Amino acid sequence: MNIHRVARDLVATHRTASLADKSLRVVEDHRGNLEVALDPVGAKPGDFVITIGTSAARIAAGDPRITTDLTIGGIIDHWTEARWRD
Amino acid sequence: MNIHRVARDLVATHRTASLADKSLRVVEDHRGNLEVALDPVGAKPGDFVITIGTSAARIAAGDPRITTDLTIGGIIDHWTEARWRD
Amino acid sequence: MNIHRVARDLVATHRTASLADKSLRVVEDHRGNLEVALDPVGAKPGDFVITIGTSAARIAAGDPRITTDLTIGGIIDHWTEARWRD
Amino acid sequence: MNIHRVARDLVATHRTASLADKSLRVVEDHRGNLEVALDPVGAKPGDFVITIGTSAARIAAGDPRITTDLTIGGIIDHWTEARWRD
Amino acid sequence: MNIHRVARDLVATHRTASLADKSLRVVEDHRGNLEVALDPVGAKPGDFVITIGTSAARIAAGDPRITTDLTIGGIIDHWTEARWRD
Numbered sequence: 001m002n003i004h005r006v007a008r009d010l011v012a013t014h015r016t017a018s019l020a021d022k023s024l025r026v027v028e029d030h031r032g033n034l035e036v037a038l039d040p041v042g043a044k045p046g047d048f049v050i051t052i053g054t055s056a057a058r059i060a061a062g063d064p065r066i067t068t069d070l071t072i073g074g075i076i077d078h079w080t081e082a083r084w085r086d
Numbered sequence: 087m088n089i090h091r092v093a094r095d096l097v098a099t100h101r102t103a104s105l106a107d108k109s110l111r112v113v114e115d116h117r118g119n120l121e122v123a124l125d126p127v128g129a130k131p132g133d134f135v136i137t138i139g140t141s142a143a144r145i146a147a148g149d150p151r152i153t154t155d156l157t158i159g160g161i162i163d164h165w166t167e168a169r170w171r172d
Numbered sequence: 173m174n175i176h177r178v179a180r181d182l183v184a185t186h187r188t189a190s191l192a193d194k195s196l197r198v199v200e201d202h203r204g205n206l207e208v209a210l211d212p213v214g215a216k217p218g219d220f221v222i223t224i225g226t227s228a229a230r231i232a233a234g235d236p237r238i239t240t241d242l243t244i245g246g247i248i249d250h251w252t253e254a255r256w257r258d
Numbered sequence: 259m260n261i262h263r264v265a266r267d268l269v270a271t272h273r274t275a276s277l278a279d280k281s282l283r284v285v286e287d288h289r290g291n292l293e294v295a296l297d298p299v300g301a302k303p304g305d306f307v308i309t310i311g312t313s314a315a316r317i318a319a320g321d322p323r324i325t326t327d328l329t330i331g332g333i334i335d336h337w338t339e340a341r342w343r344d
Numbered sequence: 345m346n347i348h349r350v351a352r353d354l355v356a357t358h359r360t361a362s363l364a365d366k367s368l369r370v371v372e373d374h375r376g377n378l379e380v381a382l383d384p385v386g387a388k389p390g391d392f393v394i395t396i397g398t399s400a401a402r403i404a405a406g407d408p409r410i411t412t413d414l415t416i417g418g419i420i421d422h423w424t425e426a427r428w429r430d
Contacts (some may be wrong), residue, residue: 001208015160036087060239067146069139074187101332122259153318155311173380225413232411246359273418294345325404
């Protein structure tokens, strides 16, 4: 799993049915690279989160038919930008 | 999931039966790296899209027997080149 | 599988049910990149461990419904920082 | 999926039964990095091909028990070295 | 699949049951990056081997319950350090 910071929401009106109406967030890693994660936990911009990839992402979404390859698995307590880089 | 821009169509006349007659697009990331994605949503060159990898790509293709490892999951609203790099 | 050193525990009080109450560790590779691994073997900070990714991570967690994509598979005997870089 | 150029055949006489007697090719990406792909389509050195990874590679091999993680999915029409780098 | 050279054996006495008593090898790529692969073919230090990732690694291990994400699939004939870098 990786550590990402939530950057903002992502809107994609025209999408496959397999993504349903799930909330999507743009997340960034410590180098500033952006990815898109499905969010079943209600994270907010600025939160540091654990992101889950591979087939585990679909299961973490609550339904393995949801076609995500990156899902937010939890909000990290007590994480700061400084910790990210140590 | 990643954010890609559709660059152009890709033609591969001689292909495995498992890719069927699905539309393929060349997509590029913000560094200009090229990949090939199956497109079930009808994206056009220049569109910014969400791409889905891992086993989720096959499910997003509408049939898990379709052998794609990257599928366009949606067209992003209100995305610009500038947002890509922030 | 990769070789990681356990850096510290990770606390994420608000998490998906699919991560249950499993122990999570921050692990680092030889370049200092951080990832998060589920730990079923009881590794301690400073231990050099084998980490398992892909769908094997869920099976190694002892229950394939646990949504991890990185699981500690064992503690390496006789590994030192010097060996890591050779 | 990625775009690779077939470099040459690869001979591995001593192999697992799960790779059977399938043809293997050394393929290179636009940076010259080498990987090994199973080839069910009969590509030749110099051909530009689409390569399929993840679990889709096994299905594209024609039998999911074939243990490949990279399979040639098709030969690309009208691709040149120049297009690779644009 | 990737091309690796076997560097040495790896000993991990304390490991998950899911790795059983399988032989593990430290393998290196052409840049010297180290990974750990399960070895069902009996490769020796110095051998150039094909390594298989993703879910195919578990099947190549001879039992999909073995939790490896990298398995040696065969020993390459006629490979040299020079070929690795061309």
